[in-house]
Amino acid sequence: MVELLAPAGDFESLKAAVLNGANAVYIGGKEFSARQFAGNFDRDEIIEAVRFCHSYNTKVYVTINTLLRNDELLPALEYAAFLYKIGVDAIIIQDIGFLYLIRKNLPDFEVHASTQMTVHNLDAVNLLYNIGIKRVVLSRELSLEEIRHIVKNTKAEIEVFVHGALCISFSGQCLFSSLIGGRSGNRGRCAQPCRLEYVLDDKSKSHYLSPKDLSTLNILSELVDTGVASLKIEGRMKRPEYVAIVVSTYKKALEGNIKEKDIEDITQIFNRGGFTNAFLKGREGFDMMSYKRPKNWGTYLGKVIKSDGKFAQILLERQLNVGDGIEIFNKGIGVPVTSIKINGKQVESGERGEIVQVFLQGAKKGDIIYKSLDINLMNRSLESFKGKDIKKIPIYGKLTAHLEQNTKLIIENREGTKGEAISEPPEVALKTSTNREKIEESLKKTKDTPFYFENIDIEIDNNIIIPVSKINALRRDAIKNLIDNLQNVKEHKNVNLNFKIYDKNTIPKIAVKTGRIEIAKACLDEGCDLLFFGGDNLRINSGTIEDIIKNTKYNNVFPWYPEVILEDYENLKIEADRLKSLGLNTTLCGNLGLYSFLIDKGFNVYLDKGFNIFNSYALETFKNSGCLISNELNLKQIKDLISKTKQNVLVNVYGRTKLMVSRQCIVGSSLGDGKEGCNALCKNKIHYLKDRKGEVFPVVTDYNCKSHIYNSKILCMIEHIKDIMELNASYFVIEFLDESPEDASLIVAAFKDGINKCIKKDFTLSDNMIKLLDKLKGKITKGHFYRGAE
16 A cells, blocks of 8 residues: 655644545644744644644654755754654654764664655666665656656566655756755755746846646656555645545545545645656656746635725636635735625625625726635534544453452553553442443543544443543553554664775866867867766767767776766767776766766766755765765865765865756746757757846756756865865865866866965965966855855
8 A cells, every 4th residue: 555645834734634534644843844934843842743643553763854064964964863862653754864873872763765856767766775775756857758768677666756745856956945045945944036037138037937836636656656665745834624625535546436536635735837747757747847936836716807006806717715815816916815705795705606795905897816825624624633623543441350350451552552551459349330431431531632442341240330531541541551552662773974085185177068069179188087978968069979989098087977868868878888988987976876877887986966065974885986075064164064074075176066957947937838858949059047036057068958057156265275274185076067178278277277276375365376366356265165054
């Protein structure tokens, strides 16, 4: 039976999920959760959550799905040990250094790989499974066939999202919020810049990066048929009523009981202009996006046919009730409906086809009105987890009471877990004895618990008396004991974390990343120490690595494979084999699955930014020749990381940082329909998104129609070469996008000058350094080097 997994941002939402049929819930604690703006659970609440959920045979997964600094690893590990001890069923994680420590310290704790790990191919799933990950949450960009292929060929459990908000970027690979506003999506603090308006190529303004919410109700049976283990609903930031409606609707769909009214309810509770299947059935292009409005639309109610500026008359297309919420579409004007009039008469509701008068100040004739809140729907959802008839779990009881023997109550649920309670022997009745009916009546008072007695077996002597207070105490104690046993508390595990400090005095070399042959040759001729060629198969790229190595003087050129690889995956394996035969045995790789293949083939692999290296232990998880660390660390954090690893560390010092990669063709979807065969509307050139502050972000498509968005500013640390020299990095990494060969030569020369000057303790600027700073005046960012990400 496939698992229905529901979100819970607070305890009310948790109850809503469980009581509406979720098989498991995922929650975040106050510590290390990727939804820091949800209510979340403190430690006592997590214990209560486990006890409540396990009473209903519902599993609890806790998210620790953020990147962790060195100083956070021990607290996170101790937190994980606490979760293990109190009976949490699994943790969901992102950080690969933390994964290493969990497997060392808590080997029996079930671990799930978060979608933040950007897992989207079979090799990545199997690699994680082989190092102890039981379940993998796949990227939301996969098709049904891609999911089916993975499920069929792995022993790992596969979890996929079925409903809720979509990120336009591959999760785990987005730096937009982090670098623009300092709030990191990888740290649970995303500011959602994707929901803002942008201008594309100085033309129209729209919400180009805002997708509709995912819904799979129309293809749920096909998704289940792929063999996935778990269907995940997104929404830890949503209110409990939302959780109740969405969970109950998907539960009905899985049981084959869904009706048209359920579809209407799930649309009313939250949608952004309808829903999308994302990429499950192929590219939807234009139809996947919510260009007009990034927030909840509600449902279309009707048009204003008359207004005096204060009261509006609306021709209804659906029912309207007192207590509903309405708003003028895209005008930011919304109100609760406090009264309704039809033909001057006060009414409680209006039906489709009727003209109603409501208070709606600012409304004009012709305005489009949406129902933003349905009071009846909200009340029904509340009733499902707060009402009188909420779901209860059957238990069976046996009470024995005999003279001169302890009175005992044993209870048991359907799965065979037991609870018991004992009290002193009953006394001889001097007058009226306690009968079975009285005992049963007292035992059945389970209103404030998750249980009800389906059957009670009572064995008592005829002439005894048991005070009602003692029967009640037996009931309470037995149920508490049952919940204790269901909680599944484990033996406390001690955790250890020891850093070794390495005394380093490293002179960095220069490594270049590019996909353009003219840039590669310019950098090699200028004397860069290492060049990684390839990366994303961008439409602005040129040449192949074989074209470069034809010149035998270039013996320091190696292939570069990006973080997201889908359509080209098998071809890149073939290419890697061919390059290995040519003597190219080193590579830079950002993709977890391809990394696994390359290691098996005997390559020396440097880990690219796709691995999100955020702490020293992240360099120990996977065999490597060196690691490019995260762009979200500051100087102090980088220095600490480097001092606590023996591995080679690469640090970005120049380039337009990629903010996100999306499987959605942003250009094709807005200029055309963005589906298969759009005739390259992107025109193989760089496009630009301009934000509300006038910042301009380059958008480059690749030959598989993915979109790559880069920072409006260029990271350049040449002016601060002394500070970055003190990091003791093995390599300074320079990454090129749209620079000219002349610019590339200047940039490499300037950083070489800077390194040489620092070696000589000369901290003045060379001519090349000055020339570079002049050329980039007004375009430079220092990234997170002097601030760090929240």
